[in-house]
Amino acid sequence: MPNGFSHDHDRLKQALDELTSLNQIANAINALMAVDKITQVIIDHCLKKIRASQGAVFLLDEKKVEQVDVFKTFIREFSISSDKIPMHLNESITGWMIKYRTMLVSNNPDSDDRFKGFKFAPMGVHSILAAPLLTKSGLIGALVLFNKKDGEGFGEDDKRFLGIVGAQAAKVIENARLHEQEEKYIAIQEEIKLAQSIQQGFLPRCGLKTANLDICGFNHPAKEVGGDFYDIVKLDENRVFISLGDVSGKGIPAALLMANAQAVFRSQLFKKGEIRIEDLATSLNNLICQFSGPGQFITALFGIYDIPSQKFTYINAGHLPPIILNANGDISQFEAADLVIGVLPDINFGLNEILLKEGDILFIYSDGIIELYGKNDEQFGEIRLAELLGRSRNKDASTICSSIFQSLNEFRSDCVQSDDITMIALKILER
Numbered sequence: 001m002p003n004g005f006s007h008d009h010d011r012l013k014q015a016l017d018e019l020t021s022l023n024q025i026a027n028a029i030n031a032l033m034a035v036d037k038i039t040q041v042i043i044d045h046c047l048k049k050i051r052a053s054q055g056a057v058f059l060l061d062e063k064k065v066e067q068v069d070v071f072k073t074f075i076r077e078f079s080i081s082s083d084k085i086p087m088h089l090n091e092s093i094t095g096w097m098i099k100y101r102t103m104l105v106s107n108n109p110d111s112d113d114r115f116k117g118f119k120f121a122p123m124g125v126h127s128i129l130a131a132p133l134l135t136k137s138g139l140i141g142a143l144v145l146f147n148k149k150d151g152e153g154f155g156e157d158d159k160r161f162l163g164i165v166g167a168q169a170a171k172v173i174e175n176a177r178l179h180e181q182e183e184k185y186i187a188i189q190e191e192i193k194l195a196q197s198i199q200q201g202f203l204p205r206c207g208l209k210t211a212n213l214d215i216c217g218f219n220h221p222a223k224e225v226g227g228d229f230y231d232i233v234k235l236d237e238n239r240v241f242i243s244l245g246d247v248s249g250k251g252i253p254a255a256l257l258m259a260n261a262q263a264v265f266r267s268q269l270f271k272k273g274e275i276r277i278e279d280l281a282t283s284l285n286n287l288i289c290q291f292s293g294p295g296q297f298i299t300a301l302f303g304i305y306d307i308p309s310q311k312f313t314y315i316n317a318g319h320l321p322p323i324i325l326n327a328n329g330d331i332s333q334f335e336a337a338d339l340v341i342g343v344l345p346d347i348n349f350g351l352n353e354i355l356l357k358e359g360d361i362l363f364i365y366s367d368g369i370i371e372l373y374g375k376n377d378e379q380f381g382e383i384r385l386a387e388l389l390g391r392s393r394n395k396d397a398s399t400i401c402s403s404i405f406q407s408l409n410e411f412r413s414d415c416v417q418s419d420d421i422t423m424i425a426l427k428i429l430e431r
């Protein structure tokens with residue numbers, strides 16, 4: 001009877017010790033702690049309770065959990081007093097864990113058939129205890145202890161305790177990772193909003209209207225930030241500079257290149273002396289060639305409209321040709337174009353001229369208009385655009401742009417806008 005009582009007492013004491021340790025771990029972990037802090041708390045408490053000399057938490061890359069051959073350690077944490085654990089040891093254990101997803105106990109790993117051909121002794125590893133970190137979404141990693149201090153190796157009590165900790169730790173770590181991802185997402189969204197605000201600041205706040213001229217521009221990016229740009233700058237009482245460009249790609253990379261292009265134009269326009277749009281083209285082209293990455297380039301159409309002569313002198317760098325709608329409703333295009341900007345340095349760009357008349361509308365646009373997809377994978381196309389312009393010849397520049405965008409939205413319906421939409425309408429008023 002005394003022996004039985006003593007045995008029950010020892011079991012009760014052991015259970016109480018385990019509960020105390022589990023409670024200490026739970027109390028030490030804050031719901032808002034970072035993953036690396038959580039893993040350190042878990043390791044330190046497990047080393048103390050199980051009396052192991054070293055420990056680690058190996059977390060798998062969420063995108064590659066099922067692929068052993070491309071396993072990547074996401075985080076590695078160690079006891080403060082321990083040496084670093086070699087990466088190939090990590091891969092050997094986690095590779096086994098990915099395959100079997102169960103507790104691992106090995107008190108003589110060099111003689112363990114589960115690790116044939118792998119030598120642990122040279123790394124100072126004499127015993128291993130590992131618990132899988134399993135959640136509803138699957139295996140997220142492993143909690144591993146090395147080298148039991150008493151020399152007897154890890155026992156069943158150690159295995160049970162680490163298994164309990166591993167089951168609870170997996171949930172806590174997964175929640176912490178989700179929280180970190182949410183915080184990163186929120187931070188990225190804030191940065192994108194700031195980038196969007198900055199980018200919109202590069203674009204003209206309004207059009208330009210005089211007794212002889214009515215100009216309006218419009219831009220609607222496909223994403224939060226885009227690669228299209230346009231500009232309307234009154235140089236003096238007789239001249240207006242207009243530009244419209246389309247940077248290859250979308251999103252932040254295209255937006256950065258767009259900002260550079262805008263900066264080059266603005267810096268050159270306000271220099272003292274004569275403005276030569278050939279020099280503008282050369283400066284922009286050489287800059288983009290120097291700093292852009294592979295596959296990055298810009299198509300652009302830019303030039304100066306002279307009010308007294310009603311002449312638009314421009315350069316077309318691989319862009320869509322401008323459309324001219326005359327007072328009678330006839331449409332014409334000027335097809336001449338040079339190479340895109342950012343492919344070859346030190347190339348010469350040719351000048352083009354269009355003589356406009358009263359009532360004429362000059363329309364410049366990006367391919368996001370004609371390549372917009374609607375239902376049945378049908379593109380908006382040049383014919384629809386020409387018909388819209390024909391019906392808009394009696395409208396002012398702002399109404400032309402807004403009515404075209406409205407028609408594009410109606411055509412697109414619930415289909416995704418795949419590219420930026422940008423346009424400039426320049427109308428010669430009757431004197």
